[in-house]
Every structure is written in structure tokens, then in C-alpha cells.
Amino acid sequence: MLVARLMELGYRCLGPAAENGAIVMRELAAPDALPRGLQAAQAPGRYRLQQDPHQRYFAWANGPQAIKPHLFAPRESLWRAQRDEQGRLRFTAVAPPAPMLALIGVRACDLAALALQDAHFLQGDPPDAHYARRREQLFLVAVQCAEPASTCFCASTGDGPTPTAGYDIALAELADGFVAAAGSRKGAALLDALNLPPASPQQMAAARQQGQAAAASQTRSLPGRALRDVLMGRLEHPRWDEVATRCLACGNCTAVCPTCFCHAEMDEPAPNGQASEHVRMWDSCFGESHGHLHGFNVRPDIRSRYRQWLTHKLATWHDQYGRSGCVGCGRCIAWCPAEIDLTAEAAVLAGDREPS
Amino acid sequence: MRAPTRPRVAVHKFSSCDGCQLAFLNLGEDLLALAERVELVHFAEAGPLDPDAEVDLAFVEGSVSTPADLERIQRIRRHSRMLIAIGACATAGGIQALRNGADGAQWIAQIYGRPDAVASLERSTPISSHVAVDFELWGCPVSGPQILAVVNSLLLGAAPRDDADKVCTECKRRNFACVMVSRGIPCMGPVTRAGCGALCPGLGRDCYGCYGPAENANTDALAAQFGRQGLDPPAIARRFRSINSQAPAFLAAADKARMKRDE
Numbered sequence: 001m002l003v004a005r006l007m008e009l010g011y012r013c014l015g016p017a018a019e020n021g022a023i024v025m026r027e028l029a030a031p032d033a034l035p036r037g038l039q040a041a042q043a044p045g046r047y048r049l050q051q052d053p054h055q056r057y058f059a060w061a062n063g064p065q066a067i068k069p070h071l072f073a074p075r076e077s078l079w080r081a082q083r084d085e086q087g088r089l090r091f092t093a094v095a096p097p098a099p100m101l102a103l104i105g106v107r108a109c110d111l112a113a114l115a116l117q118d119a120h121f122l123q124g125d126p127p128d129a130h131y132a133r134r135r136e137q138l139f140l141v142a143v144q145c146a147e148p149a150s151t152c153f154c155a156s157t158g159d160g161p162t163p164t165a166g167y168d169i170a171l172a173e174l175a176d177g178f179v180a181a182a183g184s185r186k187g188a189a190l191l192d193a194l195n196l197p198p199a200s201p202q203q204m205a206a207a208r209q210q211g212q213a214a215a216a217s218q219t220r221s222l223p224g225r226a227l228r229d230v231l232m233g234r235l236e237h238p239r240w241d242e243v244a245t246r247c248l249a250c251g252n253c254t255a256v257c258p259t260c261f262c263h264a265e266m267d268e269p270a271p272n273g274q275a276s277e278h279v280r281m282w283d284s285c286f287g288e289s290h291g292h293l294h295g296f297n298v299r300p301d302i303r304s305r306y307r308q309w310l311t312h313k314l315a316t317w318h319d320q321y322g323r324s325g326c327v328g329c330g331r332c333i334a335w336c337p338a339e340i341d342l343t344a345e346a347a348v349l350a351g352d353r354e355p356s
Numbered sequence: 357m358r359a360p361t362r363p364r365v366a367v368h369k370f371s372s373c374d375g376c377q378l379a380f381l382n383l384g385e386d387l388l389a390l391a392e393r394v395e396l397v398h399f400a401e402a403g404p405l406d407p408d409a410e411v412d413l414a415f416v417e418g419s420v421s422t423p424a425d426l427e428r429i430q431r432i433r434r435h436s437r438m439l440i441a442i443g444a445c446a447t448a449g450g451i452q453a454l455r456n457g458a459d460g461a462q463w464i465a466q467i468y469g470r471p472d473a474v475a476s477l478e479r480s481t482p483i484s485s486h487v488a489v490d491f492e493l494w495g496c497p498v499s500g501p502q503i504l505a506v507v508n509s510l511l512l513g514a515a516p517r518d519d520a521d522k523v524c525t526e527c528k529r530r531n532f533a534c535v536m537v538s539r540g541i542p543c544m545g546p547v548t549r550a551g552c553g554a555l556c557p558g559l560g561r562d563c564y565g566c567y568g569p570a571e572n573a574n575t576d577a578l579a580a581q582f583g584r585q586g587l588d589p590p591a592i593a594r595r596f597r598s599i600n601s602q603a604p605a606f607l608a609a610a611d612k613a614r615m616k617r618d619e
Contacts, residue, residue: 255524255525
């Protein structure tokens with residue numbers, strides 16, 4: 001019903017789908033095409049699809065990506081330069097297509113990450129035009145996490161598992177249906193149009209309990225939320241050397257991280273030499289060019305790159321955006337091909353766990 | 357604006373399968389646009405033949421594998437202002453360099469009726485082992501867009517971009533799920549150079565390492581992970597001993613795995 005109404009309003013609706021062994025957001029072909037029973041077991045370096053025995057719609061915790069690629073495109077052209085007949089260069093801004101997009105099934109951690117991406121891309125002067133265009137067209141249907149993965153730790157970062165802000169509509173999936181709440185004017189208008197019966201006090205209580213149980217079920221956590229000083233005081237900790245022996249510097253953690261915003265820009269000249277595209281693409285602090293300054297590289301080895309990633313995410317992000325850059329989604333843990341666990345590394349560095 | 361004289365370009369072939377030259381030909385219309393801006397003086401596969409012409413830019417495909425190759429690469433270097441090695445053969449010795457770790461003479465004796473008719477060096481080696489190389493384009497084969505980007509940069513007077521990042525960076529930009537994580541398949545992507553656009557992971561396969569070692573390739577960590585995923589040391593050695601077996605990082609990784617087996 002909700003999806004049908006969104007489609008009537010002209011939204012392209014994206015919901016979960018299983019693809020190549022992972023849950024990804026794909027366009028729903030029809031209002032009733034939302035799949036049931038999707039679930040994934042997650043562990044460090046491991047993600048496996050499985051069936052939810054209760055055939056729920058949202059019993060999965062997360063996939064490798066949620067909102068980020070829909071706003072901060074992995075690769076896109078920003079502007080074009082063209083040489084005219086007189087040999088002068090003309091510059092044209094590229095206006096990307098920005099369809100009305102509804103994402104069905106985003107999580108509290110995704111919304112917290114979105115707020116951080118907004119802070120990065122929209123609060124500059126001027127704001128990022130491409131991001132802003134797509135952001136305005138976005139409709140977010142959030143879902144309370146009932147079954148966090150073993151890699152999840154949003155309760156410890158304070159970002160989940162129940163969505164509290166940043167959504168248009170938030171759902172809690174219960175055994176006897178959904179509890180829906182509006183979080184924006186757009187969301188309220190849509191819920192009004194659906195003319196739903198009010199949730200019973202029992203349903204409201206069940207949703208609250210489900211959120212509490214989901215938080216209590218999380219086994220991972222960060223050693224606190226204010227890690228800035230402790231981590232910046234341990235820049236020469238031997239653990240950086242140790243983790244560098246295990247880290248592949250593949251950058252997967254930064255690509256799946258919903259808050260990472262680093263990008264590279266380069267020019268791609270046309271074969272005829274008369275035009276050029278200025279392209280922006282995702283970059284990673286684990287790559288070589290990220291630390292490349294004129295004549296030398298400030299982060300030549302894996303040790304310095306891992307340290308950059310962890311201390312930026314958990315420490316210096318506080319200076320930039322007033323909070324940690326980690327929202328506890330656990331993607332960097334599950335999608336690390338070398339099974340490195342950010343919470344374990346942070347615990348050793350912060351000194352409250354023996355190195356394993 | 358066309359330069360008053362167009363840069364002269366040659367494409368040379370050494371021991372190789374010709375696949376990298378095909379990357380030029382497969383450019384299609386783009387090749388025609390490019391041909392307007394340069395003068396292709398030698399490119400046997402496309403037509404023009406003048407192997408000893410003085411050129412501004414020489415692309416060299418293939419490895420040095422025969423006594424004649426030894427002499428010819430010196431001549432080409434003398435005749436070329438800039439020399440770019442293209443493909444796994446030219447940058448690492450190619451698949452034919454698998455003989456470097458074996459008794460090549462014995463293979464020849466087993467296969468050919470008249471082994472003395474085969475003029476082959478004991479080892480297959482990259483171009484950079486013999487002459488100064490100005491730029492290397494890795495890949496088996498190199499891709500059209502790579503070639504285009506290099507030529508375009510040079511024509512604009514800029515140094516070509518050397519993308520030594522891992523295949524994973526391209527894989528994630530294309531939003532492919534990591535096959536190591538979602539399906540437990542040992543993948544060479546985390547130690548392999550970008551450039552192919554994550555072709556194999558995009559088809560649900562593991563990376564074969566066609567583009568050679570990336571910068572900061574942590575082969576020890578990847579070999580350890582392959583072990584956890586069920587590969588035994590000989591299987592791990594084989595993953596590194598493939599198209600780029602003689603690239604130093606992969607050679608060392610394969611040797612380490614072999615030593616582990618012998619322990």
C-alpha cells in the first residue's frame with residue numbers, strides 16, 4: 001500500500017533484493033514486489049544470505065550499501081570543457097539526472113550516516129550541487145532493526161537500532177503488521193492519504209520492546225564515544241604495525257562505510273582532443289594517490305593508511321563534524337576480506353583489551 | 357587545433373599473443389579520431405610497416421624471449437623518443453615466463469622434433485630488463501580506455517596517470533559485492549592493479565591477477581586469508597604464479613607459499 005502510493009506519486013522505489021550473495025537496493029518492479037524472508041548472517045570477512053524462518057520483509061540487518069551511492073555517486077561527471085571553432089574553451093556544468101527516489105528499508109545507522117554526509121556535502125559554501133539535487137528528491141522509508149547482525153554495534157555509538165530522526169516514514173515490523181510513524185511533512189501527508197488505523201498501545205509497546213531487545217542482542221561495541229584524545233595519544237602504538245601486517249589496504253572498508261566521503265577528481269579528454277570531462281569518483285585513504293603530495297607521499301605504507309582511516313573515523317571526525325564518523329553499522333567488519341574488526345582494533349588501541 | 361607536425365607513433369610486437377595490439381584496434385571510432393592526431397608509422401597488425409622508423413612514441417607489446425628480440429629492442433629504443441611497455445608480457449615477462457622457473461630446454465626437447473631449430477632464450481623477461489622504459493601499462497590484455505588515456509595525456513603534454521590502486525577500488529565503485537566475503541571465493545583483487553574495471557568480480561568470479569601487482573600489495577596477508585578460505589600452499593602458489601608470475605611481488609608470494617609446502 002505504501003509502495004503503491006509512492007509509485008503513484010512518481011517515486012522510483014528501491015527495496016532489498018538478493019544479488020550475487022548480498023542484499024542490495026534495487027528498483028521494485030511492482031507495488032507488491034517487496035521480497036519476504038531475506039536475511040544475511042554476518043561475521044568478520046563473511047556475509048551469507050539465509051532465509052528468515054518467519055518470512056518477514058525486513059529481518060535483514062544491512063547490505064554492503066544503503067543510501068551513500070544514491071547521493072554521492074561512485075563515479076560521475078561534474079563538468080565538461082569543449083573547444084569551440086575559435087579555439088576557445090567553453091565550460092559547461094553537468095546536471096545529473098535526479099529522479100524522485102524512495103528507499104524502502106533504510107536503517108537507523110544509515111540515517112545517522114546520512115546526517116554526516118549531509119554535513120559534509122551540504123554545509124559547504126556553495127553546497128555540492130550534485131549531491132543536493134539528489135538529496136531533495138529522496139524519500140526515506142526507515143525500518144527499525146529487529147535482527148541486528150553479529151557485526152552490528154549501533155547501540156554503542158548511539159545511532160540505533162530504532163530510527164529516531166531523519167526519515168520520512170519509519171516502520172517497525174511486528175508479527176501482526178507494521179507500526180508506522182511520520183518524520184517529515186512529506187511522510188505525514190503520505191500516511192494521511194493511506195488512512196491507516198491507529199496502532200494499538202500493545203503494538204506500540206511491542207515495537208519499543210523489539211528495539212530494546214535488538215539493542216541488547218548486540219555483542220560488539222566501541223570502547224566509548226569520545227575516543228579522540230585516547231587515539232590521538234597513541235599514534236605510535238605498536239598495534240598499528242601489527243594491523244598493517246593483516247590489512248590488505250584494499251579500501252573495501254572505506255567503500256562500504258556509509259560516512260566515508262573521500263573522492264578523487266580527474267579529467268578525461270576525448271579522443272579528438274577537443275573536449276574533456278571532469279570526473280569525480282570515490283577514493284580511499286588506503287590508495288596511493290590519496291596521500292600523494294607534490295614529490296612525495298605522506299602515507300606510503302599500510303600502517304599509516306590504516307592509522308589515517310581509524311583516527312579520522314573515530315578521532316578527528318569530532319573536530320570536523322562534532323561527533324565520531326562511525327555509526328555502528330559494522331559494514332567495515334563484515335566486508336573486510338582480511339577479517340579485521342574495527343571494534344577489536346579500537347579496543348586494543350584504547351587499552352581496554354589485550355591484543356589477540 | 358592540430359599540432360603543426362603530428363607525433364610519430366609505432367606499435368611493436370615481441371613475444372606475445374597480439375591481444376594488447378587488439379586493444380588499439382578495438383578502440384574503433386576512437387582509433388580513427390586518434391589517428392587524426394598522430395602519424396602511425398609502424399603497426400603491423402593495422403597495416404603500416406616501417407619497423408626502423410624514428411618515432412616520438414613507441415608502444416612495445418610482448419616479452420624479450422628470443423636472441424633476435426635482444427637485439428631488436430635495443431634498436432627500437434635508439435629510434436624512439438619515448439617507449440611505453442604495454443601488457444603483462446612487456447611488463448612482467450608474460451605467461452611464457454612460467455618457463456623461467458623450469459627447465460625450458462627440456463620442454464623444447466620433449467615437444468619439438470628438431471630442438472636446435474628453436475631459438476629461444478632460457479628466460480622470458482620484461483622490456484624494462486633490457487632498455488629504459490618511460491611508462492608501463494599493465495594488463496593481460498591492456499584495455500582500450502587505458503591506451504586512450506595514455507595517448508591523450510601525452511598529446512596534451514601531461515604525464516600519463518599511473519593507476520596502481522587495487523582492483524577492489526574499481527569493484528566497489530561499480531557496487532559489486534565482494535566475492536571473498538559474500539561467497540568465500542579466494543580473489544586476487546586485493547593485491548592486483550586496477551585497470552580492467554573489475555571485469556571478473558562483475559561476473560561473480562574471482563580476480564585472476566591479470567593486471568599484475570598493485571602498489572603496497574600485501575601478498576602475505578592475502579595468502580594467509582586464502583589459507584583460511586581453504587587453499588593449501590600449492591594452490592596459493594598457483595594463484596600468484598599465473599599471467600604475471602615473474603612480477604617481483606607475485607614471484608615472492610609464490611615462492612613463500614612453496615617454501616611453506618616444503619616445510
